[in-house]
Amino acid sequence: MAYSDKVVDHYNNPRNVGSLSKEDPNVGTGLVGAPECGDVMKLQMKINPNTQVIEEAKFKTFGCGSAIASSSLATEWVKGKTVEEALSIKNTDIVRELSLPPVKIHCSVLAEDAIKAAIGDWKKKHGVEVPVHEKASH
Amino acid sequence: MTTAPTSTTQSKTMDYFAIFGLPRKLWIEMSTLEQKFLQMSWKLHPDNFVNASEEERDLSLKRSSELNDAYRTLRDPVGRVEYLLGIEGARKEGEHKQQAPPELLEEVFELNESLDELREAKAAGNDLAALKSRLEVAEKNFQQKLGEVDAQLQTVAREWDTALQADSGTRKKIMAKLNELLNRRSYIRNLVANVQKELL
Numbered sequence: 487m488a489y490s491d492k493v494v495d496h497y498n499n500p501r502n503v504g505s506l507s508k509e510d511p512n513v514g515t516g517l518v519g520a521p522e523c524g525d526v527m528k529l530q531m532k533i534n535p536n537t538q539v540i541e542e543a544k545f546k547t548f549g550c551g552s553a554i555a556s557s558s559l560a561t562e563w564v565k566g567k568t569v570e571e572a573l574s575i576k577n578t579d580i581v582r583e584l585s586l587p588p589v590k591i592h593c594s595v596l597a598e599d600a601i602k603a604a605i606g607d608w609k610k611k612h613g614v615e616v617p618v619h620e621k622a623s624h
Numbered sequence: 625m626t627t628a629p630t631s632t633t634q635s636k637t638m639d640y641f642a643i644f645g646l647p648r649k650l651w652i653e654m655s656t657l658e659q660k661f662l663q664m665s666w667k668l669h670p671d672n673f674v675n676a677s678e679e680e681r682d683l684s685l686k687r688s689s690e691l692n693d694a695y696r697t698l699r700d701p702v703g704r705v706e707y708l709l710g711i712e713g714a715r716k717e718g719e720h721k722q723q724a725p726p727e728l729l730e731e732v733f734e735l736n737e738s739l740d741e742l743r744e745a746k747a748a749g750n751d752l753a754a755l756k757s758r759l760e761v762a763e764k765n766f767q768q769k770l771g772e773v774d775a776q777l778q779t780v781a782r783e784w785d786t787a788l789q790a791d792s793g794t795r796k797k798i799m800a801k802l803n804e805l806l807n808r809r810s811y812i813r814n815l816v817a818n819v820q821k822e823l824l
Contacts, residue, residue, distance in 0.1 A: 517726075517729045517730065517733060518729070519728075519729050519732065519811070524810065524811055524814035524815070526729055526732050526733050526736060528733060546733075546737075548732075548733070548736040548740075
């Protein structure tokens with residue numbers, strides 16, 4: 487299967503690879519995985535508690551090119567957005583941007599889940615109520 | 625010998641358990657299954673269809689390959705569970721319903737990081753002994769987990785077998801457990817395979 491140019495670009499030059507301190511109260515960590523292919527994706531965001539703006543985003547993904555590209559793109563997109571804006575990112579947006587084929591759609595779902603999980607973790611640290619099952623009930 | 629047309633139309637909708645005349649139970653007596661398989665394969669053997677019409681020959685060939693698939697699937701304890709969940713509509717491939725086992729993810733992630741380190745150290749020509757021994761420990765640990773998951777699968781499979789007549793809620797709960805165990809298993813298996821590849 488051929489990857490789209492954008493996937494190849496993200497794969498070769500992944501943006502924002504790395505990690506942030508899990509202990510930092512302003513950092514939300516989302517760790518998600520796809521059993522279908524054994525992928526695992528970690529996405530972290532540093533969020534300004536006053537403005538709710540995502541100031542930094544890092545990821546590390548073990549998986550196929552599409553999973554790496556999806557998470558790389560997700561970090562690019564969430565940076566500078568508010569928490570609410572980031573939560574509105576849909577996996578279909580990622581599919582469109584990266585021209586993912588149907589068999590790789592689950593990679594984009596994973597990236598969306600990772601964003602939601604990271605924000606959920608951050609909200610939990612700040613005692614904000616989150617609908618617990620929101621991210622899990624596709 | 626010839627095959628009655630009704631049995632062929634049936635075979636299209638017959639699941640692998642039904643092909644062998646078995647209930648949808650997860651515990652299967654292997655020797656019985658093998659015996660049935662041999663008997664049925666023998667009946668479908670091309671030699672028995674030398675004088676049959678072309679249509680009948682094609683049909684026997686088709687049923688024979690179906691029979692082989694059914695045998696191969698049911699013979700494998702894990703494949704059997706996967707198949708059962710598939711026909712019961714509890715596991716659909718490619719749907720993002722599949723949830724990853726959360727308590728495993730952390731370990732999976734760390735192990736993958738160690739694997740990365742090993743690859744980098746290999747490429748840089750560094751000393752690998754410490755990394756390798758760490759990975760060997762991790763591999764043992766995951767092998768053990770695999771054994772645990774298999775034991776759990778067996779327990780829940782027995783639960784399923786005793787609940788064949790139970791209400792759909794109970795059955796769904798058991799299937800959810802089986803599904804989760806299968807997910808755990810595929811994760812762990814991939815990991816073990818990756819670690820083994822790097823340790824070679």
